[in-house]
């Protein structure tokens with residue numbers, strides 16, 4: 001079935017008028033269990049070039065209901081969804097395509113029970129009603145891919161999902177389909193800095209950091225901003241008191257501290273110099289203390305061998321600063337992700353990895369806000 005292409009724009013999903021239904025085979029395939037989840041929130045960005053469109057949605061895992069209270073308790077328990085530990089079920093698209101028959105497919109990542117796995121939604125209906133979109137989409141989810149393997153034989157492995165979505169156009173905001181530019185306003189209250197950790201003339205780091213900001217631009221979960229250390233020139237640490245005392249004297253320190261204090265999370269983009277991070281980034285980190293505490297961080301490295309050793313050192317540094325660092329990292333090789341070792345052309349496999357990094361970082365950055373509150 002083909003679906004109408006909606007007009008370009010940003011649309012906010014209306015959870016009250018949307019529904020996620022599921023069905024799964026039960027008891028050796030002898031019956032079908034049906035039920036649903038409630039959506040919490042979501043956005044649909046319809047781009048001028050349809051393939052650049054993006055969808056993101058979060059469902060309330062504990063809203064699982066199948067009409068049988070005992071079964072619902074079991075599905076919410078640690079055996080299945082573990083909804084206390086993992087209250088959200090999330091979807092974020094990584095690419096969109098229209099096939100030769102005009103059928104829309106959204107490729108993306110589904111997070112259930114804290115585990116991400118690829119999923120493909122086929123859009124079966126799309127209708128524009130004034131400022132609103134009405135969409136229907138289906139997908140098949142393999143619960144084993146999310147580590148949910150309990151009751152094999154008793155409960156089916158594959159779960160069929162039917163999403164019926166109503167979304168309303170958001171009047172303001174950046175035009176959809178292209179990454180938001182620096183300074184443009186997102187809807188999120190979460191701010192993440194992409195810290196460019198090299199200042200060398202002719203540095204490769206600029207291409208890498210720009211790519212990260214560009215990939216992050218289409219996201220609605222956080223507002224991302226490039227913070228280039230070249231714009232914050234700091235001498236070798238020249239503060240008399242330890243940064244943990246917060247008695248900053250120098251104007252350069254106060255400017256740097258005020259900038260870092262703006263953010264809930266950081267992506268450190270680091271080169272590998274002599275099996276570690278750059279001196280300029282280490283120095284900039286050492287200048288501050290409280291501004292880093294109880295926030296979240298992720299790392300992106302590059303180097304002849306990908307720069308993983310620089311990230312390992314940064315993880316130790318971040319731990320000392322009470323800066324919670326997520327597992328997912330990106331490492332780019334000068335040999336395979338750059339042309340002539342200088343023009344950044346990352347291999348395609350990094351696209352999906354970047355989405356995982358953004359998801360992990362945003363969720364920890366959001367959670368840690370409550371620690372600082």
Ligand SMILES: Cc1cc2nc3c(=O)[nH]c(=O)nc-3n(C[C@H](O)[C@H](O)[C@H](O)COP(=O)(O)O)c2cc1C
Pocket residue numbers: 198199200202203204205206271272273274275276302303304305306307334
């Ligand atoms: C001082 C210095 C030391 C380096 N040491 C390493 C290293 O230990 N391992 C590695 O894989 N690459 C190493 N490289 C290569 C860099 O990772 C690569 O040149 C990268 O582009 C540097 O980042 P930048 O261009 O943003 O300054 C080194 C480069 C420099 C300038």
